[in-house]
Amino acid sequence: MTETVSITCIRCPIGCDIELEVEDGEILSLEGADCIQGEEYAREEFRNPTRVLPTTVRVTGGVLPYVPVKTAEPIPKGKLEAAVEELATVEVEAPVELGDVIVENICDTGVAIVATRDLPAAEEGPVAAD
Amino acid sequence: MTESRQAVTSDVDAMRREEHDLVVVGGGPAGLGAAQAAYDEGVDDIVILERDFELGGILQQCVHPGFGLEYFEEELTGPEYAQEFIENVAERGVDIRLDTMVLEVTHDRTVYAVNDEDGVTEIDAEKVILAMGCRERTRDALDIPGSRPAGIFTAGTAQRLINMEGKLPGEKAVILGSGDVGLIMARHMHLEGAEVEAVLEIMPYTGGITRNVVQCLEDFDIPLRTQQTITEIHGNDRVEGVTVQEVDDDFEPIPGTEYEIECDTVLLSVGLIPENELSVDAGVELHSVTGGPIVDETRETNVEDIYACGNVLHVHDVVDWVTEESMIAGRSAARSLQDRVETRKEPIEIESTAKLRYVVPDRISTIDPDREEIPLYMRVHAPMEDVFVTLSSGGEELTRTFERRAEPGEMVTLNVDSDTLAELPEPRLELDVVQREEA
Numbered sequence: 369m370t371e372t373v374s375i376t377c378i379r380c381p382i383g384c385d386i387e388l389e390v391e392d393g394e395i396l397s398l399e400g401a402d403c404i405q406g407e408e409y410a411r412e413e414f415r416n417p418t419r420v421l422p423t424t425v426r427v428t429g430g431v432l433p434y435v436p437v438k439t440a441e442p443i444p445k446g447k448l449e450a451a452v453e454e455l456a457t458v459e460v461e462a463p464v465e466l467g468d469v470i471v472e473n474i475c476d477t478g479v480a481i482v483a484t485r486d487l488p489a490a491e492e493g494p495v496a497a498d
Numbered sequence: 499m500t501e502s503r504q505a506v507t508s509d510v511d512a513m514r515r516e517e518h519d520l521v522v523v524g525g526g527p528a529g530l531g532a533a534q535a536a537y538d539e540g541v542d543d544i545v546i547l548e549r550d551f552e553l554g555g556i557l558q559q560c561v562h563p564g565f566g567l568e569y570f571e572e573e574l575t576g577p578e579y580a581q582e583f584i585e586n587v588a589e590r591g592v593d594i595r596l597d598t599m600v601l602e603v604t605h606d607r608t609v610y611a612v613n614d615e616d617g618v619t620e621i622d623a624e625k626v627i628l629a630m631g632c633r634e635r636t637r638d639a640l641d642i643p644g645s646r647p648a649g650i651f652t653a654g655t656a657q658r659l660i661n662m663e664g665k666l667p668g669e670k671a672v673i674l675g676s677g678d679v680g681l682i683m684a685r686h687m688h689l690e691g692a693e694v695e696a697v698l699e700i701m702p703y704t705g706g707i708t709r710n711v712v713q714c715l716e717d718f719d720i721p722l723r724t725q726q727t728i729t730e731i732h733g734n735d736r737v738e739g740v741t742v743q744e745v746d747d748d749f750e751p752i753p754g755t756e757y758e759i760e761c762d763t764v765l766l767s768v769g770l771i772p773e774n775e776l777s778v779d780a781g782v783e784l785h786s787v788t789g790g791p792i793v794d795e796t797r798e799t800n801v802e803d804i805y806a807c808g809n810v811l812h813v814h815d816v817v818d819w820v821t822e823e824s825m826i827a828g829r830s831a832a833r834s835l836q837d838r839v840e841t842r843k844e845p846i847e848i849e850s851t852a853k854l855r856y857v858v859p860d861r862i863s864t865i866d867p868d869r870e871e872i873p874l875y876m877r878v879h880a881p882m883e884d885v886f887v888t889l890s891s892g893g894e895e896l897t898r899t900f901e902r903r904a905e906p907g908e909m910v911t912l913n914v915d916s917d918t919l920a921e922l923p924e925p926r927l928e929l930d931v932v933q934r935e936e937a
């Protein structure tokens with residue numbers, strides 16, 4: 369049975385609405401993209417949609433109680449929630465440097481979680497994460 | 499502010515006094531870019547005054563990617579983008595004062611700043627660059643009736659709570675306003691475990707970019723409801739729900755369309771206002787549309803030697819343009835300090851038709867031999883497709899740029915060649931937007 373899937377291209381601000389006709393997971397036709405990049409995007413987005421996940425993890429002894437992190441590469445969209453859950457259990461110690469690997473392999477994706485800023489240690493009493 | 503001023507005058511003898519070539523008020527991306535550019539142009543006596551405990555401004559709480567695509571040609575998160583510029587000013591030995599609040603800037607460029615260590619410092623500055631950023635509109639600016647329970651936050655406050663303090667503002671949220679901050683917060687709230695019931699938008703279209711609509715709402719099946727608004731907030735101690743109503747084309751609620759949504763949190767993402775209390779006190783004239791100072795192409799305000807850039811000047815959606823603009827301000831202030839620019843006998847006024855909401859700058863008032871082109875930043879009133887933005891003078895078209903899609907949420911830039919300006923039919927430039935067919 370053929371079905372129609374619509375995907376909005378986000379490769380550029382124009383945001384073309386692309387319609388895919390698919391059958392059994394195969395793309396039969398593709399319409400609405402203004403350029404070749406959009407067609408590529410729609411194919412990828414249909415087969416394996418991925419996203420960079422930005423979030424935060426707990427820090428002890430830092431000038432702030434949380435440090436921002438992201439996945440070093442995009443991960444499958446379906447794993448975003450699981451990744452956030454796994455990161456909720458992680459705690460690192462200040463100082464943290466931009467680019468530090470916080471988790472090596474998040475949710476078995478093979479992708480690392482890295483810090484996205486320097487977070488110095490607090491000079492006086494540490495700020496508690498609650 | 500009256501209280502602090504009294505402190506200034508009564509304590510006048512004990513006050514620290516300093517002189518500097520350039521004082522930058524605010525250490526967000528605008529202040530950092532301005533300081534860096536001024537230094538690179540040859541000015542080394544620069545002070546940045548920042549009230550927060552660290553540099554970086556609002557970027558430190560914007561942990562999502564989407565920054566730097568223009569400037570670094572690489573997609574960075576807010577903190578990563580900020581850190582580049584923080585390192586740049588540190589390397590240049592710029593004098594950075596944190597936890598330091600600027601209380602007043604006078605029209606003759608005396609800056610009063612206070613911190614715990616030094617008390618009040620009076621700084622005589624040759625040039626001042628204002629880079630205080632913007633603040634969010636709150637419920638008071640909206641006038642939503644109903645009780646005043648806890649659980650109503652601006653989207654930016656919620657962003658700071660989650661990303662810097664690790665606190666989730668609530669469990670079931672309705673977001674009012676679909677600009678980028680509202681959209682980003684919908685995703686954040688969802689991923690952190692809250693339910694986002696809906697994002698409501700009073701306009702017929704979202705104020706955010708497509709990418710955020712896709713990746714923040716559609717990815718998680720969060721509904722975006724346009725031409726709807728909150729007409730009442732319920733709850734005594736804590737928000738318990740909201741009444742939502744459809745609106746007509748004049749934004750008037752349509753009777754009979756009311757429905758209720760149960761929620762414990764309302765996030766407001768209903769606009770940003772440039773933070774200009776200091777500017778006004780200095781005698782700086784503000785633009786009726788942008789809410790920021792009226793400036794020339796160097797970003798100098800009507801008060802001589804006081805410049806403005808970044809969100810304090812006009813609200814930017816993309817930080818890369820903040821950097822570009824602040825570098826113009828920093829470079830221009832430096833060149834002016836070094837007497838490298840000439841003032842035009844008569845400034846070139848920049849005007850626009852009703853299709854454009856605003857244009858920055860307002861006029862071109864200097865001649866700078868080192869400058870090849872001048873970027874004009876503008877926003878359209880309503881979404882338009884397949885248009886040309888044209889620049890003319892005395893009825894003669896000088897240049898144009900094509901926009902496949904122009905949205906109020908995305909700034910349009912048109913660059914004018916310095917050479918073009920040398921031989922204008924009249925000291926006036928006119929911007930217009932025309933459909934491709936007509937053009």
Ligand SMILES: Cc1cc2nc3c(=O)[nH]c(=O)nc-3n(C[C@H](O)[C@H](O)[C@H](O)COP(=O)(O)OP(=O)(O)OC[C@H]3O[C@@H](n4cnc5c(N)ncnc54)[C@H](O)[C@@H]3O)c2cc1C
Pocket residue numbers: 523524525526527528529547548549550553554555556557560564565598599600601629630631632633634653654655657678679682770773776807808809810814815816817818820
């Ligand atoms: C909530 C929110 C979310 C945003 N999200 C995005 C986004 O996702 N992507 C994007 O590209 N842009 C985003 N923006 C726009 C963003 O603000 C700009 O791109 C950029 O950060 C503006 O830089 P700025 O330096 O002008 O202002 P800011 O970053 O706001 O910096 C202003 C600085 O001035 C300081 N200051 C103010 N008054 C004083 C004073 N009296 N004395 C001393 N210091 C003072 C402040 O503490 C602050 O550090 C967002 C804006 C807001 C408000």
Ligand code: SF4
Pocket residue numbers: 377378379380381382383384400401402403404405406407
């Ligand atoms: S298809 Fe091409 S033109 Fe359309 S949004 Fe994607 S990249 Fe832009």
